[in-house]
Amino acid sequence: MATMGKGRLEAFSDGVLAIVITIMVLELKVPHGADFEALRPLLPSFLSYVLSFIYVGIYWNNHHHMLHAAKRVSGRVLWANLILLFWLSLFPFATGWMGENHFEALPSAVYGFVLLMAAISYYLLQQSVIAADGPNSLLKQAIGSDWKGKASPFVYIVAMAVAFWAQWVAQVIYVAVALVWLVPDRRIERAIDSTES
Amino acid sequence: MATMGKGRLEAFSDGVLAIVITIMVLELKVPHGADFEALRPLLPSFLSYVLSFIYVGIYWNNHHHMLHAAKRVSGRVLWANLILLFWLSLFPFATGWMGENHFEALPSAVYGFVLLMAAISYYLLQQSVIAADGPNSLLKQAIGSDWKGKASPFVYIVAMAVAFWAQWVAQVIYVAVALVWLVPDRRIERAIDSTES
Amino acid sequence: MATMGKGRLEAFSDGVLAIVITIMVLELKVPHGADFEALRPLLPSFLSYVLSFIYVGIYWNNHHHMLHAAKRVSGRVLWANLILLFWLSLFPFATGWMGENHFEALPSAVYGFVLLMAAISYYLLQQSVIAADGPNSLLKQAIGSDWKGKASPFVYIVAMAVAFWAQWVAQVIYVAVALVWLVPDRRIERAIDSTES
Amino acid sequence: MATMGKGRLEAFSDGVLAIVITIMVLELKVPHGADFEALRPLLPSFLSYVLSFIYVGIYWNNHHHMLHAAKRVSGRVLWANLILLFWLSLFPFATGWMGENHFEALPSAVYGFVLLMAAISYYLLQQSVIAADGPNSLLKQAIGSDWKGKASPFVYIVAMAVAFWAQWVAQVIYVAVALVWLVPDRRIERAIDSTES
Numbered sequence: 001m002a003t004m005g006k007g008r009l010e011a012f013s014d015g016v017l018a019i020v021i022t023i024m025v026l027e028l029k030v031p032h033g034a035d036f037e038a039l040r041p042l043l044p045s046f047l048s049y050v051l052s053f054i055y056v057g058i059y060w061n062n063h064h065h066m067l068h069a070a071k072r073v074s075g076r077v078l079w080a081n082l083i084l085l086f087w088l089s090l091f092p093f094a095t096g097w098m099g100e101n102h103f104e105a106l107p108s109a110v111y112g113f114v115l116l117m118a119a120i121s122y123y124l125l126q127q128s129v130i131a132a133d134g135p136n137s138l139l140k141q142a143i144g145s146d147w148k149g150k151a152s153p154f155v156y157i158v159a160m161a162v163a164f165w166a167q168w169v170a171q172v173i174y175v176a177v178a179l180v181w182l183v184p185d186r187r188i189e190r191a192i193d194s195t196e197s
Numbered sequence: 198m199a200t201m202g203k204g205r206l207e208a209f210s211d212g213v214l215a216i217v218i219t220i221m222v223l224e225l226k227v228p229h230g231a232d233f234e235a236l237r238p239l240l241p242s243f244l245s246y247v248l249s250f251i252y253v254g255i256y257w258n259n260h261h262h263m264l265h266a267a268k269r270v271s272g273r274v275l276w277a278n279l280i281l282l283f284w285l286s287l288f289p290f291a292t293g294w295m296g297e298n299h300f301e302a303l304p305s306a307v308y309g310f311v312l313l314m315a316a317i318s319y320y321l322l323q324q325s326v327i328a329a330d331g332p333n334s335l336l337k338q339a340i341g342s343d344w345k346g347k348a349s350p351f352v353y354i355v356a357m358a359v360a361f362w363a364q365w366v367a368q369v370i371y372v373a374v375a376l377v378w379l380v381p382d383r384r385i386e387r388a389i390d391s392t393e394s
Numbered sequence: 395m396a397t398m399g400k401g402r403l404e405a406f407s408d409g410v411l412a413i414v415i416t417i418m419v420l421e422l423k424v425p426h427g428a429d430f431e432a433l434r435p436l437l438p439s440f441l442s443y444v445l446s447f448i449y450v451g452i453y454w455n456n457h458h459h460m461l462h463a464a465k466r467v468s469g470r471v472l473w474a475n476l477i478l479l480f481w482l483s484l485f486p487f488a489t490g491w492m493g494e495n496h497f498e499a500l501p502s503a504v505y506g507f508v509l510l511m512a513a514i515s516y517y518l519l520q521q522s523v524i525a526a527d528g529p530n531s532l533l534k535q536a537i538g539s540d541w542k543g544k545a546s547p548f549v550y551i552v553a554m555a556v557a558f559w560a561q562w563v564a565q566v567i568y569v570a571v572a573l574v575w576l577v578p579d580r581r582i583e584r585a586i587d588s589t590e591s
Numbered sequence: 592m593a594t595m596g597k598g599r600l601e602a603f604s605d606g607v608l609a610i611v612i613t614i615m616v617l618e619l620k621v622p623h624g625a626d627f628e629a630l631r632p633l634l635p636s637f638l639s640y641v642l643s644f645i646y647v648g649i650y651w652n653n654h655h656h657m658l659h660a661a662k663r664v665s666g667r668v669l670w671a672n673l674i675l676l677f678w679l680s681l682f683p684f685a686t687g688w689m690g691e692n693h694f695e696a697l698p699s700a701v702y703g704f705v706l707l708m709a710a711i712s713y714y715l716l717q718q719s720v721i722a723a724d725g726p727n728s729l730l731k732q733a734i735g736s737d738w739k740g741k742a743s744p745f746v747y748i749v750a751m752a753v754a755f756w757a758q759w760v761a762q763v764i765y766v767a768v769a770l771v772w773l774v775p776d777r778r779i780e781r782a783i784d785s786t787e788s
Binding site: 008011012015016018019020023026027075078079082085086089090092093096097100101104105106107110 | 207211212216218219220222223225227228230231233236247250254257258261
């Protein structure tokens with residue numbers, strides 16, 4: 001299997017993530033009136049935009065750290081990355097639908113489904129990078145037990161089910177998971193640090 | 198003929214491909230209702246989005262491999278690349294039209310036409326890169342007989358004709374060609390490997 | 395704390411800024427008529443587009459200079475940068491709303507609020523970069539007293555208040571602040587120059 | 592004056608140009624019908640898209656060559672580049688308006704005006720690069736008399752006037768100028784070649 005530069009993979013991913021994070025704002029339709037009454041209906045859309053911005057920011061941040069620790073990019077890594085980008089590309093749709101419908105049950109569950117698939121794709125990408133790097137993978141040592149990566153999908157599934165019963169609880173779960181992830185992968189930073197020093 | 202860096206050609210192509218792959222999702226219009234009934238009409242648009250995402254992913258992947266093997270970028274390569282990007286930029290339109298019309302005959306044939314023109318443009322770009330690299334072109338050795346590149350245009354023409362007779366058969370052909378291409382150009386990977394070792 | 399390359403931070407920021415500056419133009423809706431009467435209602439939208447283009451251009455320019463002077467990129471810098479990008483991503487919305495409503499009071503004040511939050515975020519990002527670089531930070535020496543960075547937020551607050559009393563005065567203030575900033579951060583250029591020579 | 596890397600200037604310009612060239616296609620609204628009758632009204636929009644794609648492609652190509660020959664990037668170059676990007680960012684609007692109104696007089700003249708301002712901006716950017724590089728500017732030697740750059744603005748002015756008298760003649764002029772420019776700046780390629788060999 002050929003070893004390729006990480007440069008273009010990072011550039012393409014950055015491009016897609018930059019566009020995803022920016023076109024989500026297009027779902028914040030400019031209102032026709034010029035008073036507070038015109039702004040108020042946008043509040044749910046704005047809140048769902050903020051939540052999704054944080055999630056895409058977390059993905060970009062951790063993707064940055066993951067590829068920083070990666071040594072080789074195999075064909076399998078390229079495709080695992082595209083699958084992750086596919087699910088992230090559905091964020092604008094899921095965000096817009098959830099915001100426009102004021103966090104109703106089904107849109108909230110669909111939002112959770114997109115989060116779930118993105119989390120699984122991220123996990124598979126991580127495994128591909130580790131496989132491409134071989135037994136001494138820096139990334140493998142760095143992520144350790146990876147409890148956040150392993151627990152998140154199950155939490156999203158719980159949130160999806162909860163959405164049909166108490167829609168706001170699902171939102172609280174999405175926000176809570178985002179807060180847990182907001183701490184960047186210091187494990188990877190530490191592992192790289194100890195290698196470089 | 199001047200030798201130029203590949204960097205900006207790759208950066209610009211990555212930019213265009215990242216935008217093409219992402220704005221296609223804007224054709225998935227956020228529905229007004231919040232139940233399954235509101236989602237169902239989006240299914241054809243979603244399926245055509247998935248198909249186009251895979252095709253653009255294949256183009257990005259093979260473009261990545263092709264330029265990795267290229268040594269020189271001539272003026273002719275720059276323009277051949279722009280022609281390829283032009284046809285790829287029509288993917289969002291062709292995808293949206295086909296999806297919104299539930300894979301009817303004409304939109305399916307037009308989609309095939311865009312696939313056909315992109316395939317021909319890719320072939321011409323490949324020839325330009327080989328011509329710029331001269332007699333010992335690594336890319337030329339790498340692609341070998343290039344049966345996939347040579348056969349695809351004819352298969353698209355067949356699919357376009359078939360679309361008017363049995364629209365779903367055309368879709369099956371588009372999916373089948375995508376699956377054949379999903380395997381990345383291992384020939385190029387192998388040729389590069391053997392050079393580097 | 396790990397030291398990371400600035401490359402991807404710059405690439406991602408450039409991507410977001412390039413998209414923000416370009417999708418603002420989508421708020422200039424193509425009119426249906428083909429005469430001057432059809433163009434005239436677009437004048438306020440065009441003027442607000444020009445103003446925002448200049449502001450985003452200033453941010454890109456100064457961001458370019460800031461990161462040029464930065465040596466280290468910490469996790470805190472990554473997040474401070476994302477917060478800045480969040481507020482800049484609201485420019486298309488704020489610009490479109492202000493333009494479509496002919497610079498009325500509330501949209502003008504909301505525009506000022508987005509400017510205010512972007513300015514505060516930029517200041518916090520600057521502090522993060524200085525903190526990451528340590529006591530001998532080149533950026534710290536370069537920005538000196540940073541009176542423009544410290545004064546701008548207060549001026550935006552004044553403009554927001556003034557907007558409810560005399561909306562055009564607020565616009566004059568926004569334009570004036572932009573003109574003051576149009577001069578790039580020569581202090582940083584000078585400081586880098588003196589280091590390099 | 593500080594010497595800065597060209598990298599970010601190229602990256603940001605590539606980003607904006609990639610987005611401009613791609614969002615123009617959004618003016619090709621997906622029609623509701625699925626037959627040839629539904630496609631026919633799109634023909635003028637498609638033709639104006641093709642014309643603008645070629646123009647943006649030419650700008651990207653020549654911008655690529657220009658910065659390849661540049662040695663220094665001054666603050667003045669950064670701003671001249673932003674002004675060029677501003678006018679190029681109006682291409683989607685001008686293209687959409689001209690296409691939707693079937694090349695009527697005023698939209699055709701406005702299209703010519705955007706071409707004119709972009710050409711003047713390009714010329715000013717070129718002068719800024721030459722000034723930043725100093726007396727031995729490679730770019731200065733490379734462009735020689737620059738008759739194409741100097742003549743184009745006047746031709747656009749003629750086309751703008753002609754548009755009110757015979758709208759199709761204006762289109763013929765726009766196409767003709769594009770064809771003249773399609774030949775990349777071989778002068779620059781040659782000058783760089785002779786320096787490098």
